[in-house]
Amino acid sequence: MKPAEIAPRDRLIVALDLPGVAAAEAMVDRLGDAVTFYKIGYQLAYAGGLPLVQKLAGSGKKVFLDLKMHDIGNTVSRGVESVAKLGATFLTVHAYPQTMKAAVEARGERLKILAVTVLTSYDDGDLHAAGYRLSVSDLVEARAQQAQVLGVDGIVCSPEEAARVHKIVGHQMHLVTPGVRPAGSATGDQKRVMTPGRAIAAGADYLVVGRPIVEAADPRAAAEAIQAEISQALV
Ligand code: C5P
Numbered sequence: 001m002k003p004a005e006i007a008p009r010d011r012l013i014v015a016l017d018l019p020g021v022a023a024a025e026a027m028v029d030r031l032g033d034a035v036t037f038y039k040i041g042y043q044l045a046y047a048g049g050l051p052l053v054q055k056l057a058g059s060g061k062k063v064f065l066d067l068k069m070h071d072i073g074n075t076v077s078r079g080v081e082s083v084a085k086l087g088a089t090f091l092t093v094h095a096y097p098q099t100m101k102a103a104v105e106a107r108g109e110r111l112k113i114l115a116v117t118v119l120t121s122y123d124d125g126d127l128h129a130a131g132y133r134l135s136v137s138d139l140v141e142a143r144a145q146q147a148q149v150l151g152v153d154g155i156v157c158s159p160e161e162a163a164r165v166h167k168i169v170g171h172q173m174h175l176v177t178p179g180v181r182p183a184g185s186a187t188g189d190q191k192r193v194m195t196p197g198r199a200i201a202a203g204a205d206y207l208v209v210g211r212p213i214v215e216a217a218d219p220r221a222a223a224e225a226i227q228a229e230i231s232q233a234l235v
Pocket of ligand 1: 015017040119120121155171176179180188190208209210212
């Protein structure tokens with residue numbers, strides 16, 4: 001499906017950043033049919049959450065498995081084949097050429113690969129300390145271009161980078177942005193946040209939202225309010 005054709009409701013991905021499968025399943029039950037797309041990251045995946053990918057996919061939900069893979073090509077390929085069998089829709093890999101190439105070749109028909117260009121917690125000093133000579137913005141640009149050439153399906157970036165990444169890769173790749181906060185909600189440890197409406201207007205195709213939903217008194221109402229804001233921004 002091209003990014004322009006995604007239904008507004010399906011553009012919200014709820015991050016199930018919860019300590020275990022029981023808590024995650026309870027949240028999925030509370031959200032009910034309001035939410036169609038979930039993200040499972042390190043915390044839940046390594047706490048027995050991988051079978052939940054199959055279970056959610058089997059019940060008609062989509063799952064973004066945020067494992068940020070990076071290894072030698074053969075290992076990445078075999079890992080991606082296993083993730084594809086779980087029924088996940090999105091999988092993240094770090095945007096190194098060998099890794100992206102191996103992931104794209106092994107992903108099969110349904111799984112889509114998202115590249116993480118430069119982690120948003122990194123600044124120019126962190127890159128320098130890690131041995132890079134490029135600035136964050138130059139490295140994001142170079143890696144987004146490489147991702148596109150290698151056939152990667154989408155890019156994870158901050159909403160602030162979305163417009164620039166679109167200019168580099170056009171509008172065929174999926175842009176997935178965390179760092180989204182409804183007006184008035186706590187930012188937590190996110191430093192550069194945008195409201196759902198502004199993130200969509202900036203070119204995000206999917207919004208990943210965790211705490212403003214899973215920690216809300218009424219998670220379903222919080223999710224539906226964000227979806228309503230997404231719908232308005234798309235008009
Ligand atoms: O709770 P919150 O809405 O901040 O959750 C955002 C989710 O997106 C978390 O699962 C976080 O790990 C993830 N993420 C992020 N920034 C990135 C990449 C992923 O916040 N650059």
